[in-house]
Structure formats: C-alpha cells, structure tokens
Amino acid sequence: MNIALIAHDKKKRDIINFSIAYEHILKNHQLFATGTTGQKISDEAGLDVYRFQSGPIGGDQQIGAKIASNEMDVVIFLRDPLTAQPHEPDVSALMRLCDVHLIPLATNIAAAEIVIRALANGDFSWREIIKQREEEGKYQ
Numbered sequence: 001m002n003i004a005l006i007a008h009d010k011k012k013r014d015i016i017n018f019s020i021a022y023e024h025i026l027k028n029h030q031l032f033a034t035g036t037t038g039q040k041i042s043d044e045a046g047l048d049v050y051r052f053q054s055g056p057i058g059g060d061q062q063i064g065a066k067i068a069s070n071e072m073d074v075v076i077f078l079r080d081p082l083t084a085q086p087h088e089p090d091v092s093a094l095m096r097l098c099d100v101h102l103i104p105l106a107t108n109i110a111a112a113e114i115v116i117r118a119l120a121n122g123d124f125s126w127r128e129i130i131k132q133r134e135e136e137g138k139y140q
C-alpha cells in the first residue's frame with residue numbers, strides 16, 4: 001500500500017516515535033512524506049521514504065495530486081490544530097481530497113494508532129479491489 005506520512009512541526013516528534021514504534025509494519029509498504037517529515041523519519045526510524053517538497057512550498061499539494069489520481073491508499077497527517085499554518089489552504093485541500101476519494105485519513109496520533117493496526121490486519125485490502133476494478137473500467 002502507498003502510505004503518506006505528514007506532520008506539522010509541533011507533531012514531528014510524534015510522527016518520528018510512531019514511525020519507530022511501527023517500523024515493523026511500515027517497512028512492508030511504500031512510504032511517502034512531505035520533505036522535512038520524510039527526512040526525519042528516514043534519519044530516525046531508518047525507513048525508506050519518498051520525499052516530496054516541504055509542506056509549505058507545495059508538498060501537501062503533491063500528495064493531494066497522488067490522492068486525486070488514486071495512488072495513495074492511507075494518509076497519516078498529524079496536524080497541529082493550535083498553530084496557524086501559512087499554507088492552511090493546502091492542508092484543507094489535502095484533507096478534502098481524502099474525503100472526495102474515500103482515502104482513510106488519520107489526523108492525530110490516537111487515530112493513527114487505529115489506522116496502523118488496521119493496516120497490519122489487512123483491513124484496507126478493499127483499496128486494492130477498487131483499484132483493480134477501476135483499471136478494468138468497472139467504475140466510471
């Protein structure tokens with residue numbers, strides 16, 4: 001599965017700890033991240049992560065584009081709800097696209113714990129079925 005990992009600055013420590021704790025699950029998937037988040041996960045958890053640009057300069061939108069083209073299966077985005085973000089429109093757009101395309105989205109660590117366990121359990125395998133059916137032209 002393709003998984004996006006994103007965290008605002010005050011949540012960076014949380015996503016690093018999360019990545020270390022669940023490295024045994026995450027390593028079995030293709031990981032994508034915004035620039036700074038991805039660098040930290042790669043440095044501290046030793047995971048292989050494809051890094052887009054940093055969030056404020058377009059990384060959120062790049063991940064949004066992957067969602068729009070059905071190339072992202074799960075998004076874990078640890079948002080900071082208490083700090084204004086200069087790129088708030090990009091943040092909102094990314095979350096909106098998750099809702100448009102029915103992509104599981106965890107925006108805090110409590111939900112991320114549930115999502116990662118569901119992932120390990122194979123609970124998102126319906127994503128593969130939908131993708132295959134789309135490729136076969138069954139959903140238009």
Ligand SMILES: O=C(CO)COP(=O)(O)O
Pocket residue numbers: 006007008009033034035036037038053054055056059060091
């Ligand atoms: O700003 C972000 C998400 O909106 C995260 O970007 P960075 O991972 O580059 O810090």
